[in-house]
Amino acid sequence: MTQRLRVRRLTPEEGRELQRIVRRGGGPESELSHVRWRRAVVVHASAGGNSVGVIARLVATSQDRVREMIHRFNESGMASLDPKWAGGRPRRITTDDEAFIVETARQRPEKLGLPFKRWSVRKLAAYLNDNPGRRVRVGRERVRQLLAANDVTFQRTKSWKETDDPDRDAKLDRIEEVLENHPGRTFAFDEFGPLQIRPVAGSGWAPRGRPQRQRANYRKGHGVRQFHGCYSVGDDMLWGVVRQRKSAANTLAALRSIRARLPDGEQIYVILDNLSAHKGAAIARWADRNRVELCFTPTYSSWANPIEAHFGPLREFVLNNSDHPNHTVLARAMHAYLRWRNTSARDPDVLAAQRRERARIRAEKEEAAQRLDEVVRICDRAAVEACACGDDDAAMSIAF
Numbered sequence: 001m002t003q004r005l006r007v008r009r010l011t012p013e014e015g016r017e018l019q020r021i022v023r024r025g026g027g028p029e030s031e032l033s034h035v036r037w038r039r040a041v042v043v044h045a046s047a048g049g050n051s052v053g054v055i056a057r058l059v060a061t062s063q064d065r066v067r068e069m070i071h072r073f074n075e076s077g078m079a080s081l082d083p084k085w086a087g088g089r090p091r092r093i094t095t096d097d098e099a100f101i102v103e104t105a106r107q108r109p110e111k112l113g114l115p116f117k118r119w120s121v122r123k124l125a126a127y128l129n130d131n132p133g134r135r136v137r138v139g140r141e142r143v144r145q146l147l148a149a150n151d152v153t154f155q156r157t158k159s160w161k162e163t164d165d166p167d168r169d170a171k172l173d174r175i176e177e178v179l180e181n182h183p184g185r186t187f188a189f190d191e192f193g194p195l196q197i198r199p200v201a202g203s204g205w206a207p208r209g210r211p212q213r214q215r216a217n218y219r220k221g222h223g224v225r226q227f228h229g230c231y232s233v234g235d236d237m238l239w240g241v242v243r244q245r246k247s248a249a250n251t252l253a254a255l256r257s258i259r260a261r262l263p264d265g266e267q268i269y270v271i272l273d274n275l276s277a278h279k280g281a282a283i284a285r286w287a288d289r290n291r292v293e294l295c296f297t298p299t300y301s302s303w304a305n306p307i308e309a310h311f312g313p314l315r316e317f318v319l320n321n322s323d324h325p326n327h328t329v330l331a332r333a334m335h336a337y338l339r340w341r342n343t344s345a346r347d348p349d350v351l352a353a354q355r356r357e358r359a360r361i362r363a364e365k366e367e368a369a370q371r372l373d374e375v376v377r378i379c380d381r382a383a384v385e386a387c388a389c390g391d392d393d394a395a396m397s398i399a400f
Contacts, residue, residue: 004180005067007046008074009172012163015303017078018044022312039081042069045309048188049179049271054236058313082151093146097136101128101143102150168298175295175304178269184234187258188271188307189278191246192314194224195330202321212321225327227314227334228254231307232261237342238310242331248280255283259290271295273302313341 010018021040038059045055052070056063072080093101105124109116114127125143128136138146147153165171178186206212228250229240239257243250255270262268272278274296287294297304318337324330 005046005052005070006049007043007070010047010303012300014078015047015301018047019303019308021081022309023315035083036081039069041309041312042066043073043081044303044312045306046070047303048306048309049175049186049233049304050306050309051183055309057236058309093136093138093142097138098146098150100134101136101138101146102152104128105143105147105152163298163300165298165301168301171296171298172301172304175271175297178271178293178295179233179306182269185262185267186233186269186271187261188231188233188305189251189254189258190229190273190302190305190307190311191226191275192229192240192311193226195227195242195319195327196224197222197324197326197330199323200319200321204321222327225331226250229307229311230254230258231310232258233306238307238338239342240334240338242327242334246275246277248277248283251275251277251280252283252286255286255292259292265291267291267293269293269295271297271305271307273297273305274299 018040021037022044038061041059042055045058046052046066050058052063052066055066059066069080101124104112104127105119109119109123109127112127114123116123119127121140121144125138125140128138128143204212223244225242225244226246227240227242229238231238240254258270259268268291270292272294278294278296283294286292302308314334314337318334322330322333324333
């Protein structure tokens with residue numbers, strides 16, 4: 001059986017950054033931020049075990065494009081999320097110099113023997129110009145441009161969490177195993193929230209300089225809710241229900257709805273995180289009786305859950321740019337989107353025909369390239385033979 005294409009195993013830092021981009025967008029409102037968001041969704045979904053076809057439908061692109069994004073991420077990591085451009089005059093600062101500048105800026109100056117805790121642009125430029133180990137002639141403005149081009153900005157320090165789960169690798173291996181060998185009997189579960197009744201900022205089409213407006217938010221008297229989502233990996237189906245809170249009883253109800261999808265009594269697998277409401281004794285007993293294996297993600301590694309990638313579009317197209325009057329209307333909007341999402345998947349026969357057509361076009365291009373290479377080789381051989389005979393004019397005419 002052919003192995004499913006997916007991104008390499010993410011590091012904790014990559015997983016957290018991808019989740020941040022998918023949940024909050026790629027950055028400032030621009031075309032670049034949208035490209036970055038779409039690529040992050042592809043990588044995030046692949047890391048969660050979603051197939052290429054599912055990801056292609058999720059971001060409304062071709063499967064070939066999804067495969068290209070996955071291969072690029074495996075080669076260059078997070079840098080593959082940003083488009084690259086080339087052109088212009090030859091660079092005075094080489095790629096290695098640029099990498100050295102960025103690496104130096106990301107280090108603490110005290111580690112380099114300097115008596116301060118952080119860089120300023122002036123101090124960094126002075127150090128690069130006078131560094132005895134590797135001197136880089138660069139001005140302050142060019143340093144600022146290079147740092148901005150490599151997404152190195154001046155930020156406040158923050159705390160961070162890294163998984164301390166001793167079984168991290170074993171859990172990730174088990175999740176990858178069930179996704180690879182039993183996709184038709186694998187499901188995912190997670191809570192999505194908190195859902196609040198308030199105006200949510202977003203974006204939409206409007207005349208220039210006249211954006212859509214929303215009311216101010218003065219009172220929050222509706223409380224919060226949690227969406228308990230379930231996802232079928234094999235069928236690419238997403239469903240769920242809005243609850244008032246996270247609890248073991250609500251988790252058990254969601255697991256029962258998953259078991260009802262395949263009532264044949266055979267083994268099924270459910271991927272979920274380490275929330276305490278997912279690990280009660282009643283849930284463990286029910287899972288044993290009903291042949292349900294609970295595959296827990298490592299701590300602080302919820303990106304490994306396939307359902308996480310599908311929460312991003314749910315937030316983007318239902319919650320952002322919304323102003324629901326109450327939780328009932330919000331729940332109806334979410335369920336309407338889920339019905340649309342589950343019934344709007346593209347026909348598999350059409351997708352297969354498109355794949356065959358793309359394969360035919362690639363084959364024709366490769367054949368034409370081979371013919372061109374053969375013609376070039378014949379011309380080169382003829383030119384060499386003409387030079388050997390002393391006919392320089394003939395050799396020049398063949399070469400051109």
